[in-house]
Amino acid sequence: MEFYHDTVTDKSFAFLQELQRAYSFILIGGWAVFLYTNALKSKDIDIIVAYDGLGKLKHDFTVHKNERLKKYEIKTGEFDVDIYVPHYSDLGIGAETVMEATNSRSGFTVPKLEMLFSLKLHAWKQRRGTIKGRKDELDLFSLAFLPAFDWSLINIDDDFGILLSSARNIPELKLNEQQVARLRKKIL
Numbered sequence: 001m002e003f004y005h006d007t008v009t010d011k012s013f014a015f016l017q018e019l020q021r022a023y024s025f026i027l028i029g030g031w032a033v034f035l036y037t038n039a040l041k042s043k044d045i046d047i048i049v050a051y052d053g054l055g056k057l058k059h060d061f062t063v064h065k066n067e068r069l070k071k072y073e074i075k076t077g078e079f080d081v082d083i084y085v086p087h088y089s090d091l092g093i094g095a096e097t098v099m100e101a102t103n104s105r106s107g108f109t110v111p112k113l114e115m116l117f118s119l120k121l122h123a124w125k126q127r128r129g130t131i132k133g134r135k136d137e138l139d140l141f142s143l144a145f146l147p148a149f150d151w152s153l154i155n156i157d158d159d160f161g162i163l164l165s166s167a168r169n170i171p172e173l174k175l176n177e178q179q180v181a182r183l184r185k186k187i188l
Helices: 006-022 029-037 051-060 113-127 131-144 158-166 177-187
Strands: 026-028 045-048 064-066 071-075 080-084 102-105 108-111
Touching: 006 029, 006 045, 026 029, 029 045, 029 102, 029 108, 029 113, 029 131, 051 071, 108 113, 113 131, 113 158, 131 158, 131 177, 158 177
Parallel strands: 026 108, 045 080
Antiparallel strands: 026 045, 064 071, 071 080, 102 108
């Protein structure tokens, strides 16, 4: 099932692969979720880079600083590349902490599963009620259904508890009420 149009996601992923060949970064956000789940492709690209990597990106691209959201951005017209850096960006978890807990998935460096979930949870709290917030919800559920997920590493807060309690079927992920109820029982 697609959330964003395939034409845009294909261009975004091709650009992501080009970045991966030339730069060192940790992939977070929807594309990192996709590498774990193969559920929903993403549109925008979210990465964490060290400051030397940011310098290299600034040399090769027009990079804008977004003071309000504490990140840097590359705008392509169809999708954005959001760049987060240690000791500046607000991801809910320090970028420097994320950089210390990574795995490799399909040739990309990504946060460990539970850390990615925590990053997505923080993003969802900032954007709930929006289209991107809905995508965050779907990403959270797609991660939550992975058998390797270790719920003992996650502190279930009230916000996620309410989201989980109110969820029934999730057609975008082809999850019926019984599947969601089993997950709810497992987590809560």
